[in-house]
Amino acid sequence: MRILHVCSELYPILKTGGLADVAGALPLALESLGSENRVLVPGFPAFMEGINEKEIIADLTDEFGGLNVKLLMGKLPGTNITAYIIESPDLYDRSGNPYADSNNQPYSDNYRRFALLGWIAAKIANDLDPNWRPQVLHGHDWHAGLAPAYIKAMELTQGVQLAGSVFTVHNLAYQGVFPAYTFAELNLPNHFYNVNGLEFYSQISFLKAGLFYADKITTVSPTYAKEIQTEEQGCGLQGLLNTRRNDLSGILNGVDENVWNPAKDPIIAANYTVKSLTGKQKCRIALQEYAKIAVQEDKPIFVVVSRLTEQKGLNLVLAGIDEIIEKGGQLVILGSGDKELEKAYKAIAKKHKDQVSVQIGYDEEHAHRLIAGGDIILVPSRFEPCGLTQLYGLLYGTLPLVHNVGGLHDTVTDSSLENLAEDTATGFIFNEFELDAYKAAVKRAFALYSRKADWKKTQKRAMQSNFGWSNSATEYLQIYKQIAR
Template identity: 65%
Template sequence: MMMRVLHVCTEIYPLLKTGGLADVAGALPVAQAKMGCDARVLVPGFPALRAGILDQELVAELPPAFGTDAIRLYRGFLPGSRIPVYVIDAPELYDRPGNPYADGANHGYHDNYRRFALLGWIAARMAEGLDAPWRPQVIHAHDWHAGLAAPYLKAAEQAAGHRLAGSVQTVHNLAYQGSFPGHVFGELRLPWHFFDVHGVEFHGDISFLKAGLFYADKLTTVSPTYAHEIQRSEQGCGLDGLLRSRAGDLAGILNGVDETVWNPATDRLLPKAYDTRSLAGKLKGKTALQQEAGLAIQNDAPLFCVVSRLTEQKGLHLVLEALPEIIRRGGQIMLLGTGDASLEAGFSAAAAAHPESVAVKIGYDEQLSHRLIAASDVILVPSRFEPCGLTQLYGLKYGTLPLVRRVGGLADTVVDCSLENMADGLATGFVFDSFDAAGITAALRRAFALYNRKAEWKLVQKRGMQQQFGWDAAAAEYIALYQQIAV
């Protein structure tokens, strides 16, 4: 019998993406379906999702709730993969400008607690049979936005007197917890005894993520190392005590790469495809990007890239501090990203001062991200903390050596080009420990040194490209977890 699993999330590639969550939501259900799992997805009716999901049919109409007059649930299919997707049509809550979480000025919507409470509430209703022909055995909630799925499910089970479905809460980034004032609890349609330290309450507020971590049957995060790190105070974001108490239910399962999207041999967004047998297409892409970005046309020094949200977490102030070293050694760098205004200004100023060495594109461009990663020699991911990281995996796949800090999923996926790792045939990139200018500068010096040894550089490139980070292994681990809790 096929395992029936409902993934609950707020964005999904290729229809709506603000970060790595969309890549996971777009790829994991597909990999699970190939293994015989009936994996489906539940999403809010943001305009891009309402417009992009194919062949939508009305499943249910619900009475007003959470400040909206009309709620309709539709079922359709994700373009390309044909994974079934349920979309919640509640225009008053979801049909808004800006990104899914904030307005055009990047201020979080004042009623986000209602918008995402509805998402978790509908997930629990699915376990009660909202779509009569299909009832999930497991509800898999992703990040804080889906954090109330498990408590709503637990409340429904208490009312019914029996289990309805197993539940999994995945932490994609513990720093984002979905905290709201305690006085809004009365609007959430949860039993009052759930507002407790042993429940959804967190320092007098409501924490959606804490709620999911408390009530879900199993907890996961997106790399083994991060699963250990968040149980300590330094990276536990105030939830380390809860996570330590649930250590037996917590698993770190490394994210994968969707090779139908990220593969230099088949990527139609590149000027010329390439693979480990010939990297000529990579050099062609580098020259084309240099020309497009206004950088000096050169191939005698490395081109570094950053594809990232511009936040303190990502360690990009370290990159700013290291720019003089990159320029002094003849290297180049191009950044694609948006976020913190001071970081945007700092990189833009560097590009204006050194236009042949530094290029900056503020914003996000999926097509450019492919071309930039493929064209570059080194991808920089010097994060303060990193639950998994996907860009370093894309870098490995495209022969673009990752330069990373030894944290979270970065520690799990990149092996430093030390002499002993080179001798043992293990090296795939450059890894540093101390979160400061000295740490990243030492790693940059190793990158320049290896770049000058062309034969060794190509060996490391090809070894990185041969690493296996597909979704099959992760999909199998999740299915094994589901089997422990499925109803």
């Protein structure tokens, strides 16, 4: 089966969040199951520099709003995966963040930048590459949301069937919403601007386009698939999602064990396995030394690798930070986001130098360092489609402390007395998104850490969790088979 993945970022070449990890790992996992996978990405500088053996396979200049557009083909480094890159300097040749300017404001022409991504995807499904045509097009998040719409438009015009389409929602809160007047530049049939189409509260939504026109919809955990059909988490799209519930599946993201594996990780201070955790203690000391906090063994190290936003629950961590500091624990944070949160965390780190360390930004090496060296990873999100850092924490024996939502609910088992007795516990869960519930979970983490035998038993159970990509890739393949053309 031939599958084209359409995405805006791809690990390890370009990453701003978990989408890149998924887009980088899923095609490889599907390859191992016998399918043939290719990816399509915008010509951001990172992709133009990071993809090898590029050659021009189509010149589409003046076909999309008079732009200079070429389709290139190359190879993803270290793999056999073919990548298509859209070269359009006017749209993509910008330094820094791929989505926003130096003031962190979304580019005003993002609708054109990602409409072109969807249009080219549909053109590839319509024989743009004479040597390869996908049977399934898999679009990831709102950036690829117009791809299924362009496929339907081309099918209407030509009276033929093109590729089947799957659209994956990685986070329903990010919808790609633009003013209604931009629809005129998309080159779609007029009737596509409709409540049964792209129209969304008198604007247009790229994400809604994917949800409406794709043959199948997936999201990144079974619980999140249910949550987004409710008013609380449906972000205004719950009605549409309810009408499409028979086409909606929740498939957990996996972990690329070539990247995240404590037994082989080349980044961390020492490797370790579930049978021998000696190396984790070395990683713990290495983290304390790097973060310039006190080297101590008696109290747990809490770590955060996250966007610093209210949605990620970092306001709860801030409000409850005394629960960690007064008990002698330590907190090491890696992330960026809300400027007020950044400022507040840096002030606390300055005040409590032996206990708190904050690094603003994203650093892949430091992320590995935190997850290997920490004892508890905090993922207290208000909502969480899947979450990846709690999965990394499980595999590294760094127990997750999570809010009971979405993929966090699906992947972490609480350290209740019953679960500890049955040897199923893997972390700490709080049910209500409020400070007292969060602080109670922190207290339970301290209590379990003080009971070394129970702590080690829970660590080992967590490390035995199976979140590799094989099972998830198999589920995707079953969906593809239903719609392949």
